Amino acid sequence: MRAYYYDNKPGNPTLPHEGESIDSAVLTTMGVLFYHIPIDSEGKWEAHVQRIATHRDYKHSDVVETSRELLGETYEDAMEKVWREHLHEDEEIRYPLAGCGYFDVRELPTDRWIRIRADAGDLMVLPAGIYHRFALDSDEYIKTMRLFKEEPKWIAHYRSAETDQNPNRIKYLNDFNHAERVQLVAI
Known part of the structure; x- marks a missing residue:
């Protein structure tokens, strides 16, 4: 996992758009959590992922593959939906099994x-x-395990004045937007 400020230059979102690097501790103060669990041929990674799922009370999972080739004519529309700034009313847990993607x-x-x-x-x-969005990298392929507390669902609430008042957004801001938060400097 690498984190940095998005450079905001126009261009394809599958490009890196690298700006100033940031320490992952900045993300932790925003409630974004990371675990690096190497995928091994013996399948030991599955037990690690299951421990996290159990700890976070996740009961369901699925695996999705996304690429231009697999989605065909629906690829552009699908990528537009996930690229558009949105939030979810549930945690979003993703574990890439192959390929790469960018979460902004x-x-x-x-x-x-x-x-x-x-x-x-x-x-x-x-x-x-x-608030977040997603883009594949320039290889335009990812295979990802998604974890869910209940039955699998993906409901995006696109950013708007109304979404800014969503109870989950308000809770997020109350939990993580503290004025006294120390800004960590770039590494």
């Missing part, structure tokens, strides 16, 4: 985009109510 999250309190590169083996937890 809004920094508190600045609202700047932070880009997180998640490679195979990088389990990431985004808290409910955090």
Whole structure:
């Protein structure tokens, strides 16, 4: 996992758009959690992921593969949906099994985009109510395990004045947007 400020330059979101690097502790103060669990041929990674799922009370999972080839004519629409800034009312837990993707999250309190590169083996937890978006990398392929507390669902609430008042957004801000938060300097 690598994290840095998104450079905000125009261009394809599958490009790195690298800006100033940031320490992962900045993300932790925003409720974003990381675990690096290398995928091994013996399947030991499965037990590690299951421990995290059990600890966080997740009961369901699925595996999805996304690529231009697999999605065909629906690829552009699918990528537009996940690239558009949104939040979820549940945590979003993703564990790439192959390929790579970029999760961009809004920094508190600045609202700047932070880009997180998640490679195979990088389990990431985004808290409910955090604004974020997703893009594949330039290989345009990812195979990801998704974890859910209940039956699998993916409901995006796209950013708007109404979404800013969503109870999960308000809770997120109350939990993580503290004025006394120390800004960590770039590494």
